[in-house]
Amino acid sequence: MIPEWKLAEEALKNIKVIGHNNNQPVTILGFAEDLTCVGIGTDAAVFRFDKTPNYVFKVYSGKALKKKEVEKDVYERLKQCCYFPQLYGTGPNYIILSFEQGVTLYDCLLQGIPIPEQVIQDVEEAREFVRSQGLNPRDIHLKNVILQNGRGKVIDVSEYIKEGNDPGLRK
Ligand SMILES: Nc1ncnc2c1ncn2[C@@H]1O[C@H](COP(=O)(O)OP(=O)(O)O)[C@@H](O)[C@H]1O
Ligand SMILES: [Mg+2]
Structure with missing residues (x-):
């Protein structure tokens, strides 16, 4: 099909x-x-x-x-x-x-939308899961997290195969 x-x-x-x-x-x-x-x-x-x-x-x-x-x-x-x-x-x-409906955390800051603490906890859990799969959760920044019905969605995973830390907030 x-x-x-x-x-x-x-x-x-x-x-x-x-x-x-x-x-x-x-x-x-x-x-x-x-x-x-x-x-x-x-x-x-x-x-x-x-x-x-x-x-x-x-x-x-x-x-x-x-x-x-x-x-x-x-x-x-x-x-x-x-x-x-x-x-x-x-x-x-x-x-x-x-398609992940919602606004990025970056747009939340620009538009004055409050970010619930739950979103930060979700990102922490997402990072743990990434590590549990033998990957490195890099490049997680405000434009790569979507606020969706009070919860967090992490997008843009292409750097997780790289070692080390991000060189700072770049985007
Ligand atoms: N699955 C998705 N659903 C809705 N919007 C998305 C989705 N993936 C990406 N976007 C939007 O597109 C932007 C760019 O996508 P991203 O994957 O971060 O590209 P890049 O790898 O070039 O940074 C994101 O900041 C977000 O606003
Ligand atoms: Mg991105």
């Missing part, structure tokens, strides 16, 4: 994501009426397709394309854990994840 998210394949062909140096956010080239950008990072832009609103498509820049496989592998190792999005599949330059 063809997975539902395949419906977005043609629309995604119209989008190109360009990476930059110095941790600058990516740029999007192209357009598709039924795709909405829901977030931008330094490696990828994340889109939602009108007909499949439960999924997002994380489209990597050419520069960051190697991270696609890495991130897929990490998500596969984290799949039992409720603090992370679900991975549904991969395309040529993107991965398909569950």
Whole structure:
């Protein structure tokens, strides 16, 4: 059976994501009426397709394309854990994840939305789980945690295969 998210394949062909140096956010080239950008990072832009609103498509820049496989592998190792999005599949330059409704903690600060203590506890538990899988919970910062119905969801797991600490808040 063809997975539902395949419906977005043609629309995604119209989008190109360009990476930059110095941790600058990516740029999007192209357009598709039924795709909405829901977030931008330094490696990828994340889109939602009108007909499949439960999924997002994380489209990597050419520069960051190697991270696609890495991130897929990490998500596969984290799949039992409720603090992370679900991975549904991969395309040529993107991965398909569950759409996680909510606002990032970064946007909470900008918009004055209070962050419940429970979210911080959830992130702590998520970090423990990552370690229990033999991975290193790096790159967890305000733009990589989503506040969802009073709970925390951690996104962007591609660095968990690296050793050591983050070089500070970079994004
Ligand atoms: N599964 C998701 N559901 C909803 N929004 C998401 C999801 N994944 C990412 N986003 C949004 O897209 C932004 C960029 O995604 P991210 O995975 O952090 O990219 P990068 O690896 O380039 O930092 C996030 O800060 C968030 O706003
Ligand atoms: Mg990110």
